[in-house]
Amino acid sequence: MRLRALLDTDALGLRLLGGEDELDRTVRGVMTTDLRDPSRYLSGGELVLTGLAWRRDAADSEPFVRLLVQAGVVALAAGEAELGNVPDDLVVACAHHRLPLFAVHESVAFATITEHVVRQVSGERAGDLAAVVDRHRRMMTSGPAGGGPDVVLDLLGSDLDLRAWVLSPAGRLIAGSKVSGPALPADACAGLAAEHLAATRTGRRGPHRVLLDGTVYSVFPIRSGGRSPQGARDVRETVLSDWLLAVEADAGDWPEERLDLLQGVTQLIAVERDRRDAARTVRRRLAQEVLELVQAGAAPAEIAARLRVAAPVLVPGLGAAPHWQVVVGRVEWAGGEVEGGPVAQSLLEEILVDPLATGPEPSDRIAVAHTGDEAIALVPLPAVVTEHDGSEYGIHADVLLESVRGPLSAGLDDDGRVTLGVSAAVHSAEGLRGALEEARHARRVAAARTGRVCAAGHQELASHVLLLPFVPDDVRRAFTARLLDPLRDYDRRHRAELIPTLEAFLDCDGSWTRCATRLHLHVNTLRYRVGRIEQLTGRDLSRLEDKLDFFLALRMS
The missing domain is CATH 3.30.70 (Alpha-Beta Plaits)
Known part of the structure; x- marks a missing residue:
């Protein structure tokens, strides 16, 4: 927004003290400070609000203003509540550095100015972002893919400070902004997907408001091909396949412009979904x-x-x-x-x-x-x-x-x-x-x-x-092969005779002595072979169920 727009807003009670020729400067943020040197917290484009607590005498104004200008601040607004008026030395310093200066009436809270600036700047940025999203969508529909959902989610994070994720109906994280901080936990993904599917089955229109662990999310459906909710004959045809966009914010407080922007984002992601389906x-x-x-x-x-x-x-x-x-x-x-x-x-x-x-x-x-x-x-x-x-x-x-x-x-x-x-x-x-x-x-x-x-x-x-x-029969054969093939393969490579050992062990009802006598083996050798059988198959020959499985597998083989 422009500085001129701030001056034209009567509710803010701002009075211009200098810088008439600089009112077309663009405000990109707002900061309240009473630090003598706030430059480390400034990134440029801010309107700085100050109660003048940093000022001890007239000599302090010049270095304070110089630091603001070097940090790229576009204007200074000084409150009158502390001193009753804005000191002349501050007016002179701002004029010297061509920094527009406003006086803030003692009846106006800095919070009121901050809220107004943030709301207006956010609206402007949303409009700019909407244009970017629309251009990105045209690129994706007319040519090669433009980077997928991650690109537009990064834009939401960097331009509007919105953390957003694309999820599948089963709660899988498909995409998320790289500038949004930590990834969404798996249990949160599952919870958001469940709430979205439940709301969709009731026929409620999106976005759906979801409260999880004290955090409010707004969930927007992503319908394949940009299809409207009425595009399917029956919601059950698509409820288990449509993606969703989860945003960490309460969309119930949003203006129509921002809601329209997020709908455009869902349409853009739907293009990518259709591209993947076609592949x-x-x-x-x-x-x-x-x-x-x-x-x-x-x-x-x-x-x-x-x-x-x-x-x-x-x-x-x-x-x-x-x-x-x-x-x-x-x-x-x-x-x-x-x-x-x-x-x-x-x-x-x-x-x-x-x-x-x-x-x-x-x-x-x-x-x-x-x-x-x-x-x-x-x-x-x-x-x-x-x-x-x-x-x-x-x-x-x-x-x-x-x-x-x-x-x-x-x-x-x-x-x-x-x-x-x-x-x-x-x-x-x-x-x-x-x-x-x-x-x-x-x-x-x-x-x-x-x-x-x-x-x-x-x-x-x-x-x-x-x-x-x-x-x-195919199921029986698959069962038999799965149980006995590891033993056959091992016998073929090592001539270990595990299959004959297994047959003899079962015929002897699991008796170590009788089986060892029948096979002319030492009992320790028999124990080694049986242990190898159990290791290769994941079974336990002391269990009746596993003995029965082996018995039937051998009879069906």
Whole structure:
């Protein structure tokens, strides 16, 4: 704002004492001080308010004004409450340095002037920023990406002092301003996402006011393609996929200009969201082709060849052929009016990204297809080059569930369910069909539970479940291979005879003496072999459940 505008505002009660020719200077901030040397706290462009407590005699005015001018101050306003008027020596010093000087009537509080200046300057800066945002949006829609959400969030932080973050519906931090201070904690992200989804399901218009741990946030929906709330036939089609913009401020006190600016920011981020969705189109198609081969019972060599061709797109940067996991998801709504497949596809693409990761890079390695109401994700894992030690790696169903259950439950309200099934990692294309059936069966186990969001992993397909007649043969074979393949591989490399040892140990009902006698081994050698079996498989042969699993695996192999 201009100094002239301050003088024209009667409510401020300012009286000009000098500097008539400098009233077109621009005010960019305000500071109140009675320090003899406040220069270290000035950055330039301020209107300085002072009660004159720094002045002991006339000789103090000249150095004080000189320091202000050197710091880039645009004007000085001196209060009359302390001395009854502004001293002549201060008027002379300001005239000498061409620094405009105002007198502030004793009835006017400095806080009143400060509030007026901050409000006006903020409005001006918001207008400037709106122009920048609009130009940035035009660049992104007409050419290459202009830096993504982080750029405009940095502008909000630097120009309007607004801390802002882009979040996914599951509470993942997608982007945040680098000038906004520390990143938003994971529990705050989840809480904001949950409150936003709950408000969206009630039909309330954004922004939504959220109070978390004593801090007020305003949450703005980011609708794909700039779509209006009425753009979808049913809010359930998009509630689990739309991003959100969280701002650490109470937008209820904002003028229309600032609200319009933030709406423009959400539209700009929506352009970036659409760009990322478009980039997933090829991965979706490749995943669909691979899964069609798997479901059709194609030869493993044919599936492996297709994966090699697709690898540069499905697994950019991973290099060697990875191991794979399959995750199956299903979104179901009461009434069945909403098609669940596309919703589940978007949701899997989101929740399979590490909740602690930011930016687009992690999602470049997730390929999700959908058939009917079911979404199927092919998740590559880096090939494990060390010897198998029985530990689990990759996606764990319980960890996945814990990271998304809170926010998604709020979006599902009382008429929706999400169920997820996670397979074990498989080491080749030959195991993909078994992994797919395993993930599907695990999802059915999850669906039998209570709760809005449920997940189950391959670990929960215990041997007694595998005996049920409706369990697919591929699931049984995957179970057997997962339990016995580490032992077979070890025997092949070391000629350790772990498989024969396991069979004999089970036939002898776990008796160390009888088993050692049958195998013509010392008991200590037998104990070593059994310990190696337990280490490689992660099982405990003193437990009845694990003995039963091994017994059935050996009989089905």
